[in-house]
Amino acid sequence: MKHDSTPKTAHLAIYIHIIAWVLLFTFPLLMEDHSEGIRWNEYFRRLSIPVSFFIIFYANYWLLVPKFLLKKERSRYLLYNVLLIAVLLVFFHLFYFPYLQDCFFGKDTKVEPFASFHHPPRWAFLIKDCVMYIFMAGLGTVIRLSMQWQKAETARQEAEQSRMEAELNNLRNQLNPHFLLNTLNNIYALIAFDTDKAQQAVQDLSKLLRHVLYENRGTFVPLCKEIDFIHNYIELMRIRLVKGVSLVINIEVAKDSQTPIAPLIFISLIENAFKHGISPTEPSFISITISEREGQVVCEIANSNHPKNRSDKSGSGIGLEQVKKRLELLYPGRYEWRKGVNADGSVYTSLLAINTYPNKTM
Template identity: 55%
Template sequence: MKQTLTSARRPLEALIHVIGWGIMFGFPFFFVERENGNINWMAYVRHSAVPLSFMIVFYVNYFLLVPRYLFQSQNKRYITYNILLLCAIGLMLHLWRSLTFDPSFVPKHRSGVPPGWLFFVRDMLSLVFTIGLSAAIRMSARWTQAEAARKEAERSRSEAELKNLRNQLNPHFLLNTLNNIYALIAFDTDKAQQAVQELSKLLRYVLYDNQQTYVPLGKETDFIRNYIELMRIRLSANVQMTTQIDIQPDSQTLIAPLIFISLIENAFKHGISPTERSFIHIHLAENDTEVICEISNSNHPKNITDKSGSGIGLEQVSRRLEILYPGQYTWQKGISEDGKEYKSRLSIRVKDRY
């Protein structure tokens, strides 16, 4: 990716250089006398020595001095070699002007010519500016490449971490579901068989359909419905279960797969008691800008001997949200003051649709 971006940028950089130097070498035309519409090319060649010296200083710094010394933190050598370069270029400019000086180059309408040292100082300051410009451009390009490499490395790391989280989530989901089916076998084998059939449908989605970073919300909602129906099989009469899904079946809003399932799993894990009245309320909705998952359930904390689930689901949800939706979600969750109800409200701002 980095090589592709660099290769694509090179023609543009070359074009900018060509245009820039074309403008620089066009300036001498403004200082050349024209007689009868003809350009004095000897005068143009004499004046072109200045932009040519700028070009030499620029590219000696751009390709040699800046990478070899400034990038290697050898500042003293960099300054020393530039001083020597300035002296050499300044001497050559002085000799060139002396050798090519012709009184006829001086426009007749001008009453006097400024002293030669003034031109020398002007050219030296311009050369110093050119050195600084060359260093700034080269260092800016290096910073841009380093920033692109850093972002690419961070993106690769995030993708690897996300893939690892997803690989952890699939066994976690399967373990929780198998625990539920195992509990069903003890008191209702028919329901347990039905649960195995429902589980096969869910596993097809978990193992094959959710390998992309994002999936259509309608497809994810179908998976959630199937999962809730599977969990509903083992509920007893003292559990009040309500679901409200305000999402179109063909919704093409892109959402991270299995992002809500851990919240629902958590409700079934902590919201049901075998002896006390319990409730679980699930509400999924979508509007123009966000997808909302609201869950409230009775709070029945598991004791330390309960092994139903590894307890990593909510941690994964939090980490995946930070990777996939940084700054684009709000998640409010917590237990009521009396400790009898747990509420979770996750809102994700989404824009992409098929």
């Protein structure tokens, strides 16, 4: 019956078809007065209605729609429907009803078809049946087209999901080397003035790489693990901070929070703060606040603004662009990201709020 991707749904469609036609075929019996027994001639005459409906419906459902209409052969689809309706009308009105009359009353008995209806002429019944046949043809067509649309929509959604997963994997593959490159640059700078701290930094980096390489391969990770990763990253960055830099970290997230969050979604924002918020000669500050409440995760970062010159190769500049792409893919309509510098250009702020409830929009 219904060609669905899930057997459970297909079986349900079969049951619905069976129940509907059983009810329709037994309906003529319910219309009879059984005080004098079943009048089989009346039953078989009325049975012609569901039989003809059955033929019209499934001729369109199984044959005419998939073979002609879905292949854009509309003229042939209409032609075969007209021929089918004409054949059914001729058969039932000119052969079937007279045949029943002969079987039950004898050939010499003059009983007009539809004897129980004295007022409407025969042509009225022809028009009525023709209209009902057109309706059943339309019903079979609409149901089949809706099935086809559902299959196409399911295929489109699967293709969109595959495309999104492929793009996310591509972004993740770009992000990991980008993150590693910037961290190695930091360690390289540290080696020049403190070898012991550099060794500790390498050890801390190995912990970070374990998360990057093995613990964030899914589309989402528990928020508590991502917070642990951010803690480790900040500690790694703290080693290279010079005097005169104020670093304030405020984490308002439960230590065992299992809220699913996109991995590394905040790290580029934090990385950007360390890159542009620290000056070796001027007072600098970085303030990072991450909180979770009422189905919303918020990352708010403020830092002193010390833009790098073009000769600085500490980053390729793809980090924030990746964040934007990933947000659009994973949280469409469910995030708000405000960023920019203040009026005098001295402070850069970034506030990213993500709704973790799938059906909740910003």
